[in-house]
Amino acid sequence: MGSMEQTILVTGGAGFIGSHTVVQLLEAGFRVSVIDNLDNSVAEAVDRVRDLVGPKLSQKLHFQLGDLRNKDDLEKLFSQTKFDAVIHFAGLKAVGESVAHPHRYYDNNLVGTINLYAVMAKYNCKKMVFSSSATVYGQPEKIPCVEDFNLVALNPYGRTKLFLEEIARDMHNADPDWQIILLRYFNPVGAHESGKIGEDPKGIPNNLMPYIQQVAVGRLPELNVYGHDYPTKDGTAIRDYIHVMDLADGHIAALQKLFTTENIGCAAYNLGTGQGTSVLEMVAGFEKASGKKIPIKLCPRRSGDATAVYASTEKAERELGWKAKYGIEEMCRDQWKWAVNNPHGYKSKY
Secondary structure, eight states, X not given: OOOTTOEEEEETTTXXXXXXXXXXXXXXXXXXXXXXXXXXXXXXXXXXXXXXXXXXXXXXXXXXXXXXXXXXXXXXXXXXXXXXXXXXXXXXXOHHHHHHOHHXXXXXXXXXXXXXXXXXXXXXXXXXXXXXXXXXXOXXXXXXBOTTSOOOOXXXXXXXXXXXXXXXXXXXXXXXXXXXXXXXXXXXXXXXTTSSSOOOOSSSOSSHHHHHHHHHTTXXXXXXXXXXXXXXXXXXXEEOEEEHHHHHHHHHHHHHHHHHOSXXXXXXXXESXXXXXXXXXXXXXXXXXXXXXXXXXXXXXXXXXXXXXXXXXXXXXXXXXXXXOOOHHHHHHHHHHHHHHOTTGGGGGO
């Protein structure tokens, strides 16, 4: 894809979305350095990525255990390698935990990113693709969510994403050499089709699909469905689920945009399918893919949960030439393949 051996730093590259993106970057001809503190991920994920891409491409992958809050870790990387761009995934992402431990979220997500900007500026690397989130839309007044909506965050996690978007805009306004693409993810699910890498949350999963998966493999007794009296076709909340491989390809498209377009400035794009799927539709899709019955328990709504949230994807299609390819069937199929091969996540090797 004509990347001319460009070198990309991927922060948080051992995580769920990070590891899948690293595979696609290597396949597309980039050299990749990963820095990760393994707070919510494992080094095994990087080993599996090497395994997946084969010996030739894995020579182009460098891994460093490190924390963005420690500037020395970043200095070490940047002083040894010239980076053409940074894809910045590293951050904590659980809404409930952020409400209970806001300091941890501000420290990790904000301090880490501020350090990253400082070291990038020092080494004159001023292209970034940033992991933002649909949480910046809060409870949207209308759907689909369009990039120019007013932004509002409802919890500390969402606020870190919103603050970091604001910081990105300020960085560009102060120095137009900064070219930053903000990618607002909707609900990433699924896994690599090989079943070798996937989502492996520590503790009880916060998101629907890993939770369904753990019920299906017998690690959890039943799925709690929060809210069954929403004004939707089956009473359950509607979200825009996107296959993690589509999301990974969205990052490649964003990088190509940074490398081929002058004066992007600081631009935001939704990455979603543009389709809303209810919780019960997702459960039905997973039952079909796995051949397992998923026992469910209907629970009251969670405070702060919106009825329906899905993306307008027109801007990403028009400007990045990117569109999600996979539907619910593939998401469930690939998630189940990962689950069957790794019922205990990455720990299943013993």
